Amino acid sequence: MIGYRYRLLLCCWLGLMTAGCSGGRIAANQLGLGAIAARSVGHTKQIIEVGPEAGKGIGYVIADEADRARARAMSDASAGSNYSHSELGPLTNTRWRVRSLAPEDAGGERLSMLATFRPSGHLVTRTILPDSTMRLMTERYRVVGDTLIINNDGYLVNAQYRINGETLTIIAGDFVGVFDRVRSRDGL
Numbered sequence: 001m002i003g004y005r006y007r008l009l010l011c012c013w014l015g016l017m018t019a020g021c022s023g024g025r026i027a028a029n030q031l032g033l034g035a036i037a038a039r040s041v042g043h044t045k046q047i048i049e050v051g052p053e054a055g056k057g058i059g060y061v062i063a064d065e066a067d068r069a070r071a072r073a074m075s076d077a078s079a080g081s082n083y084s085h086s087e088l089g090p091l092t093n094t095r096w097r098v099r100s101l102a103p104e105d106a107g108g109e110r111l112s113m114l115a116t117f118r119p120s121g122h123l124v125t126r127t128i129l130p131d132s133t134m135r136l137m138t139e140r141y142r143v144v145g146d147t148l149i150i151n152n153d154g155y156l157v158n159a160q161y162r163i164n165g166e167t168l169t170i171i172a173g174d175f176v177g178v179f180d181r182v183r184s185r186d187g188l
Contacts, residue, residue, distance in 0.1 A: 031127040032137035033115050033170070033177065034150030034157045040106040040175040058121070059142050059151035062158050067144060089143030091117040091161075096168050096179035106175060115179065117141060123150060 058074045061067040074087075098113040111128040118124060123141040128134050142149040148161040148170060159172035168179040 031110065031113070031135050032125045032139045032150075032152065033123060034139045034141075034152060034155065035137065036101065036106055037150065037157045037159060037170070037172045037175045037177070038155045040101075040103060040173075059140060059149035059156050059158075061144055061147055061149065062156070071142070087142045087144060088117070088119065088121060089148075090163060091141070091143060091148070091168075092119050093117065094168075095182040095184075097182050099167075099178045099180050100176075101178075102176045103174060106177075114182065 058071045095114060095116045098115070111130055111132075113128075114126045116124045116126070121140055121142065123139045125137045125139070126134060127137075139150050139152040141151075143161075146160055146162065148159045150157045150159065157172055159170045159175070161168065161170045166181040168177075168181065170177040170179070
């Protein structure tokens with residue numbers, strides 16, 4: 001049974017690494033929260049979609065055609081303006097520092113990671129690598145019930161999230177991210 005699961009996971013991982021925009025893949029240097037989750041869980045249809053059309057515009061709940069149509073309408077409405085929408089839930093205007101990511105190699109070798117959920121519907125992830133270089137990645141996010149949708153060109157991730165006091169937990173398949181809230185003098 002373990003051998004079968006390992007082979008299945010390996011096939012999913014290989015499928016993910018060969019999918020993506022224009023036959024590309026989600027690169028290891030894409031250190032946004034959604035990109036990390038996408039690389040970690042592989043291509044599980046109910047959790048992630050990968051490919052050239054995935055992640056365009058505002059993300060949607062996978063396998064929910066009504067939500068997909070609603071997201072498409074929202075994307076069309078914001079196409080001529082600065083990208084923005086109102087389905088941000090309790091994450092809007094919050095910042096979170098990573099406490100742990102699973103599986104262990106989910107974030108690669110990183111020193112620290114800070115995820116900021118902006119009121120524009122953008123998730124900005126700042127990662128400081130062991131060589132002290134900093135990487136910024138901007139993805140789009142949307143909240144529908146207890147589903148956090150993170151997307152960018154080439155991938156779309158549906159994850160369950162919950163906030164318990166000052167802790168945010170994000171779960172997508174085998175990926176589990178635990179974050180601590182960061183507050184500053186200006187209320188973030």
